[in-house]
Amino acid sequence: MKYIRCDYGHYYDPEKYTSCPHCAAFRAGEEPEYTVAKKPVDEQVMDAYSLRENASAKKAAPVKAQPAPLPEDDDPVTVARVAEEIRIDPPVGWLVEVDGPHKGEAFVIHSERNTIGRGSGMNICLKGDLTVSRENNAVLSYNPRNREFHLIPGEGKAIVYVNGNELLTPAALCAYDRIEIGHTALLFLPLCGERFAWEDAQ
Numbered sequence: 001m002k003y004i005r006c007d008y009g010h011y012y013d014p015e016k017y018t019s020c021p022h023c024a025a026f027r028a029g030e031e032p033e034y035t036v037a038k039k040p041v042d043e044q045v046m047d048a049y050s051l052r053e054n055a056s057a058k059k060a061a062p063v064k065a066q067p068a069p070l071p072e073d074d075d076p077v078t079v080a081r082v083a084e085e086i087r088i089d090p091p092v093g094w095l096v097e098v099d100g101p102h103k104g105e106a107f108v109i110h111s112e113r114n115t116i117g118r119g120s121g122m123n124i125c126l127k128g129d130l131t132v133s134r135e136n137n138a139v140l141s142y143n144p145r146n147r148e149f150h151l152i153p154g155e156g157k158a159i160v161y162v163n164g165n166e167l168l169t170p171a172a173l174c175a176y177d178r179i180e181i182g183h184t185a186l187l188f189l190p191l192c193g194e195r196f197a198w199e200d201a202q
Contacts, residue, residue, distance in 0.1 A: 090198050092142045093149065093190040100184035101128030107186075109149075111198075114140045116181065117156060131182030133157050138167070138181060147193050149173040158182040 003011045006020035093109040107124045114123040119134040126132045133156025141150050152170045153160055160167040161180040179186040192198065 092144075092192040092198070093188065095124060095140070095179070095186040095188060097126075098178075098185050098187050100126070100182075102126075109140060109142060111142050111144050114142075116140060116154070126181065126184050129182045129184045131158055132184060138179075140173070142192065144192075144197065144199065147197055149188070149190060151179065156181075 004014045005011050006023060008020070008023055010020050010022040012020050012022065089110050091108045092111050095107040095109060097103055097105045097107070110123070115136055116122060116124045116126065116138040117135045118126045118129055118132045118137075120127070122135065124140065126137075133154070135156070136154035137156030137158050138154045138160045139152040141152060142148070143150070149172065150170045151160070151162060151167060151173055153167050158181050162171055162173070163178050164180075173188050173190070175188065175190055177188045179188060
């Protein structure tokens with residue numbers, strides 16, 4: 001005898017029932033008559049009908065989905081207050097790809113740390129260059145306190161060069177410095193520095 005499986009994971013005899021008797025029993029508020037399985041196959045069905053806690057109950061009401069609770073340190077008031085204070089993060093400089101798979105593309109540098117890699121989660125994504133590590137091949141930082149830029153070697157496999165020299169420790173960057181990672185070459189163009197900073201604009 002070939003049994004049929006309903007949309008909710010129950011198996012039943014099609015010659016004995018025209019539709020799933022398990023689902024019909026739950027809808028009618030009666031104890032279901034099991035034909036094959038002693039419990040629903042699908043774990044989500046058990047949760048939906050509260051079978052885990054009320055396996056012997058005569059009437060089991062479907063459990064309504066409840067919103068996930070917020071983490072203890074993210075109360076609604078704090079989240080709302082932070083959302084109201086969100087503003088545009090202005091550029092402090094750019095990296096322009098002068099050689100590589102996307103020659104001519106410009107990447108915005110923001111204040112503080114900017115991760116560099118070919119992964120989509122990086123602040124500066126060098127997609128298309130498989131010689132660049134996916135994550136944290138380097139970090140470019142801008143310190144708004146002293147208005148200085150630094151390039152920091154990351155954990156990636158590709159060696160980083162600045163003006164032809166291997167980057168072994170954090171190094172200060174100057175306008176038009178050439179950064180090479182894998183098959184990609186980037187030109188550094190600062191916006192902020194001694195002559196301008198967004199703090200002055202305020």
